[in-house]
Amino acid sequence: MALLIGFDLLDRQILDRDGFPVGKVDDVELDDELRVVALLTGQRAFGRRIGGVLGRWIGAAAARLAEKEPRRIPYDAVDHVDAAVHLSVRAELLPPPALEAWLDQHLIRRIPGAGE
Amino acid sequence: MKKFLGITLGILTAVGGFVDIGDIVSGSQSGARFGIAHVWVIVVGVVGICVYAEMAGRVTAISGRPVFDLVRERLGPRVALVNLLGSYAITVFTLGAELGGVALALQLLSSAPYLTWVPLVALLLWLALWRVRFETLERIFGLAGLALVVLVVGVFWLGPDVGALRHQALHPGPVPGETWATYWFFAIALFASAMTPYEVFFFSSGGVEEKWTPRDLVVARANVFLGFPLGGLLAFGFMVNAAVVYHPIGMRVDTLGQAVLPAGMALGELGIALIILGVFAATFGAAMETGLSAGYTVAQFFGWSWGKLRRPRSAARFHTTVLVSLLIGVAALLTTIDPIQLTEYMLIFSAVALPLTYIPILVVANDRHYLGDRVNGRLANLMGVIYLVIVVAAAVAAIPLMVFTRVGG
Amino acid sequence: MTRASDLIGRAVTDGAGHPLGRVVDLVCEGTPPRVTAALVVRRGPWGRLLGYERPGEVRGPWPIERAARVLLRRDLITVPWSALRLAPLPDGEPPVAGPSPR
Numbered sequence: 001m002a003l004l005i006g007f008d009l010l011d012r013q014i015l016d017r018d019g020f021p022v023g024k025v026d027d028v029e030l031d032d033e034l035r036v037v038a039l040l041t042g043q044r045a046f047g048r049r050i051g052g053v054l055g056r057w058i059g060a061a062a063a064r065l066a067e068k069e070p071r072r073i074p075y076d077a078v079d080h081v082d083a084a085v086h087l088s089v090r091a092e093l094l095p096p097p098a099l100e101a102w103l104d105q106h107l108i109r110r111i112p113g114a115g116e
Numbered sequence: 117m118k119k120f121l122g123i124t125l126g127i128l129t130a131v132g133g134f135v136d137i138g139d140i141v142s143g144s145q146s147g148a149r150f151g152i153a154h155v156w157v158i159v160v161g162v163v164g165i166c167v168y169a170e171m172a173g174r175v176t177a178i179s180g181r182p183v184f185d186l187v188r189e190r191l192g193p194r195v196a197l198v199n200l201l202g203s204y205a206i207t208v209f210t211l212g213a214e215l216g217g218v219a220l221a222l223q224l225l226s227s228a229p230y231l232t233w234v235p236l237v238a239l240l241l242w243l244a245l246w247r248v249r250f251e252t253l254e255r256i257f258g259l260a261g262l263a264l265v266v267l268v269v270g271v272f273w274l275g276p277d278v279g280a281l282r283h284q285a286l287h288p289g290p291v292p293g294e295t296w297a298t299y300w301f302f303a304i305a306l307f308a309s310a311m312t313p314y315e316v317f318f319f320s321s322g323g324v325e326e327k328w329t330p331r332d333l334v335v336a337r338a339n340v341f342l343g344f345p346l347g348g349l350l351a352f353g354f355m356v357n358a359a360v361v362y363h364p365i366g367m368r369v370d371t372l373g374q375a376v377l378p379a380g381m382a383l384g385e386l387g388i389a390l391i392i393l394g395v396f397a398a399t400f401g402a403a404m405e406t407g408l409s410a411g412y413t414v415a416q417f418f419g420w421s422w423g424k425l426r427r428p429r430s431a432a433r434f435h436t437t438v439l440v441s442l443l444i445g446v447a448a449l450l451t452t453i454d455p456i457q458l459t460e461y462m463l464i465f466s467a468v469a470l471p472l473t474y475i476p477i478l479v480v481a482n483d484r485h486y487l488g489d490r491v492n493g494r495l496a497n498l499m500g501v502i503y504l505v506i507v508v509a510a511a512v513a514a515i516p517l518m519v520f521t522r523v524g525g
Numbered sequence: 526m527t528r529a530s531d532l533i534g535r536a537v538t539d540g541a542g543h544p545l546g547r548v549v550d551l552v553c554e555g556t557p558p559r560v561t562a563a564l565v566v567r568r569g570p571w572g573r574l575l576g577y578e579r580p581g582e583v584r585g586p587w588p589i590e591r592a593a594r595v596l597l598r599r600d601l602i603t604v605p606w607s608a609l610r611l612a613p614l615p616d617g618e619p620p621v622a623g624p625s626p627r
Contacts, residue, residue, distance in 0.1 A: 005550065005553060011189045013419055027529055027530050034560035035558070083181065100421075115429035479589065500586060
C-alpha cells in the first residue's frame with residue numbers, strides 16, 4: 001500500500017520499543033533517489049520545517065543549545081507505522097534530545113526528588 | 117471501592133473545571149443579577165463537555181494517546197502552533213487566577229491579605245505537582261471539593277421563593293435593570309467556563325497518567341457522565357444561593373466573601389467551614405489542572421516525554437514547562453490585578469479559542485486509525501456537530517459583547 | 526540530501542513548463558519507501574485536510590468532511606514524479622530539474 005509522507009509520517013509521534021516518546025516526525029530526509037532515509041526530529045528540524053522568521057529563530061535557539069545538527073533516526077529503525085511511528089530500538093540508543101539533557105543537567109537534577 | 121475511587125479523576129476534572137474561581141464568581145454574579153435565568157446555560161454547557169470529554173476519554177482509552185498529541189497531526193504544525201500558543205497563554209493566565217482564588221480563600225480564613233499567601237500557595241502547588249502521585253492528588257482534591265455540596269443542601273434552609281425561582285428558570289432573558297447584551301455576555305462567560313479547553317486535555321492526559329486500556333472505557337465514561345454533571349450541579353449551587361440571597365435585594369456579588377456568605381447564613385459555622393474547604397479544594401484543584409495542562413499541551417505538541425507517571429529526570433522539559441508556567445502565573449498576580457477580573461477576561465478569550473480546540477477532537481474521534489471500530493456513532497457525531505456550531509457562535513460573539521457591555525457592566 | 530519539507534508546498538510544472546499547482550503530499554512505494562508520485566492541488570489554499578485525503582479511514586461527521594473538501598481542496602490530482610518539474614523558488618533559484626527519470 002502506498003505511504004504518504006505528509007499524512008503517514010510527518011507530525012506523527014515517534015515511540016520507541018517500550019512506548020517511550022522520542023519526539024515528533026518534524027521532517028523526513030530523502031536521498032538523491034528520493035528514498036526515505038531517515039526521520040528528523042527536534043528543534044532544528046522543526047524550525048526549518050515551519051520556515052519563516054519564527055522557524056529561523058527556533059532553529060537558531062536550538063543551535064545555541066549545542067544541537068549541532070538535527071536529531072536523525074535512520075528509517076530502518078522504524079518497526080511499523082500505525083497511529084504513531086513505532087521504532088524497533090530503545091530510546092537510549094538514539095541521539096539524545098539536546099534540550100532535555102541540558103535542562104536535566106542544569107536544573108532538574110539539582111532539585112531534590114528528581115529521580116529515584 | 118476501587119470502582120468508586122476510579123471516578124475521582126472525573127470528579128476532580130469536573131470540580132476543577134466547573135467550580136474554579138471564575139465559575140464561583142460569575143455563577144454568583146449571574147445569580148445575583150438575573151436570578152436563575154441562566155440555568156439553561158449550565159445544562160447546555162454540561163451536556164457539551166460530556167459529549168466532548170466522552171470522545172476524548174474514548175480516544176485515550178482505546179489508543180493510549182492523549183488527545184492533544186493528535187491535534188498537530190490533524191491541523192499541521194503551523195496551525196497547531198498557533199492553537200498551542202493561544203491555549204497556552206489562556207491556560208497560564210487562568211493558572212494565575214486560580215492561584216489568586218486559593219489565596220483569596222485563605223484570606224477569608226486568616227485575614228492576611230491574599231497577596232501574601234500567593235508565594236506560599238505557588239510553592240505548595242509546585243511541590244504537589246513535583247512529588248505527589250497523580251492518583252493521590254486526584255482523590256484528595258476531588259473528594260474535598262465535594263464539600264461544596266453544602267451549597268446545594270443549604271439552599272433549602274434559606275427559605276427560597278420557589279415560585280420566583282421557577283419563573284426565572286422558565287423565562288430566560290434579562291430582568292428589569294438588565295439588557296439582552298449583558299444577559300448574553302453572562303451566558304457566554306458561563307458557557308466558556310463549562311467548556312474550557314484545558315479540561316478536555318487534562319482529562320485525556322489524566323487517562324494516560326492512569327494508564328487506561330480499552331477495558332477502562334467504562335471507567336472513562338463513568339468519569340464523564342457522573343463527574344461533569346456533578347460539577348455542573350455545584351456551579352448551579354453558587355448561582356441559586358446568590359439568586360435566593362442577593363437577587364431579591366438587588367445586590368451584586370463581586371467578591372469571594374459575598375459568594376460564600378449564603379452557606380453561612382444557611383448552616384452557620386459548619387456551613388462556612390465546609391464551603392471554604394470546598395472553595396480551597398476546587399481552586400487548588402483547578403490550579404493543579406491548569407499547571408499540568410500547560411505542561412501537557414506544550415510537551416505533547418513537541419513530542420517530548422511527559423507526565424507525572426515518569427520520574428522527573430525522564431521528563432525534564434515537561435517539568436521545566438510546568439515550573440515556568442507557575443512562575444508566569446505568579447508574576448501575573450503580583451501585578452496586583454484583581455484575580456476575579458483576570459479570570460473574567462480569560463473566560464472571554466477562552467470562548468474565542470474554543471473552535472480550534474474542539475474541531476480536531478471531533479475529527480480524531482472519527483478516525484479508525486486510532487479507534488478501530490470505536491469511532492463516533494451517529495449520535496456522537498450529531499451532538500458533536502451541534503455543539504461545534506454553538507461553540508463557533510459563542511466564539512464570534514464573545515469579544516463584541518465584552519466590548520459592548522464593558523465586561524458585563 | 527533533500528528534505529520532505531523542501532518538496533511539499535513547492536509549485537510544480539509539467540515537462541513542458543505549464544504550471545500544475547503545488548505539491549501537497551508525496552506518494553511512496555516499496556521498502557524502503559521511495560517517492561513515486563506527488564499529490565498536487567491545482568487551485569485553492571494548501572493546508573492539511575484534517576485527514577480526509579484518505580477515504581475509509583477518517584469518515585465524517587459529514588458536515589465537516591464536506592466543508593473540508595470544499596474549502597481546503599478544490600482540485601487534487603496525483604502526478605507521477607517523473608512527469609513533474611519543480612518550479613523555481615521565489616528567491617530566484619534556477620529551476621531544479623525533475624528527478625532522474627526511471
